[in-house]
Amino acid sequence: MNFIWDGVKQAFELIFEGNDEVFDVLGVTLHVAVGATLLALFVGLPLGLACGLGRFHGRRVLLALLNAGLGLPPVVVGLIVALFLFRGAPLGGLELIYTINGIILAQAILAFPIVGAFTATAVDAVPRALFDQARALGASRAQLATLALREARVGVIGATIAAFGSALSEVGAVVLVGGNIHGQTQTLATAVLAEVSAGQYGTAIAFGLILLGLVLICGGAMTLFQYAGDERDERRFLPGWRAS
């Protein structure tokens, strides 16, 4: 049990002494997670909106693909992205292999189905009559999309939280595409892996704790935003109500 305690102590020392190395890894992690989430939103939101709002041929196929994408194995995605990005490979000219942008690309491929599928479900749950009414009063496509995103915001922000969380914690694709290069492409999750491999359990626990803290803080903050202004929080028991 001692080494766990030592690990925790070491973790707090690393965190509170302002260790540059830790901050570097933290910076890379946030850079990757924010970049991948933004890219996933850029691709996933239009797809989710199209599936949730549109009535076109192939809608169900697209929805099925997005849903299937929720179960994409990160290692396989990482492998495929890496194979395309290696020097001499079709996309080798982009020089993305072993770079942060390469990791962002792989993470976004993993995260956009989450954004797309959750957004489609959330938009689908908004009463259709509202969209029909908006169309009947001359709403443009952009206005319909804005209306759908606003009405389905709890689900859409939920999708963003899920995408961000997956981008923060992913390991397999990051290692394969980024190479887990310390100080360059190492994230908190892959740092844990590297430290454990090197037998540095204390440092591994430290990185792990920071990652957990980050997940909690980001998830909590986004949840507050998700339910901001929701009147359901204002419900109270009726005065005088008694359990019988």
Place this chain on the structure above:
Amino acid sequence: MSGPPDVDGPKSPDIEDFSARQHRGGRGVLEARGLTVRRGGAEVLRGVDLELRRGEVTAILGPNGAGKSTLLAALAGLLPLAGGDLECHGRLASAGQVAALAQRSVRANVELALAWWGVPRGERRERATRALAALGAEELAGRRATALSGGEARRVHLARVLAVEPDVMLLDEPFAGLDPSVRSELLYAVVDLLRDPRRATCLVVHDRAEAWALADRVVVLLDGRVVADGVPGEVLERPPTPEAARFLGFDGELADAGGTLMLRPGHVALDPAGPIAARVARRVLVEDAVRLELDPAGDGRLFCNAPLPGPEVGAEVRLRTAGGVRFSD
């Protein structure tokens, strides 16, 4: 039974008054000719001709499944036409049967409708406030739309269509799903609002009383066809076909030489000195009266409302009729 109808009994003065409404309408702002719509292989609308004029309120009446909502959606250009053509000289706004509001304040909902319509941002607040006030809903402005009652949501729903000030306004059952007291309150609130000399208004309504209260013109739709089109007094009192008459409440029928007289319960009264002998077949209590189903001596069946307690089932009674509409065989 076919051929032109002729009206029995004295012409009610109401009919004269309502005829005056006919001349209010101006130029046709929306013209539909031979409108045909198919759904799932079946023709839901079969060659409907309809012209909506500025300053005129047109009510579409018909039983369930007659194609009323389909007609409204087709007029709004929301459905592909299988035949006919549609010409609209102005901007059209329609309000669906469901009062679907966005999850924000009432005022924001009306402002949102104005934004969809393309009204500049600076004008929206004032126009939204004006429309809400017109419907007696100004005190709702700050409330969240999701917290409104059914009647309040209807008011906001109507306010946002009125706010955009369209040239043609189509309303699909604006009072659907409301209980009678809220319904009559809202009816009272919109009766003057609907009539605007710059706008043609067309609404699908549920019952004759609403058509009578709101409309300058009534269109009766049966099985996808227009069977009557005219001022409410004429259409409701002198329906042109037996089918239209039956739908409009002429449920009593009395066969006589060369034709059939169709009568509403209001056209039939118990009178010991009346010319028609009948037997009471059934009685059903209605508000403050009893509705009698009567077997007359000749061919046919009549209905009338009698004051309580009224004759028992099997009793022999005498009747007189006033009004009704006759169709020759």
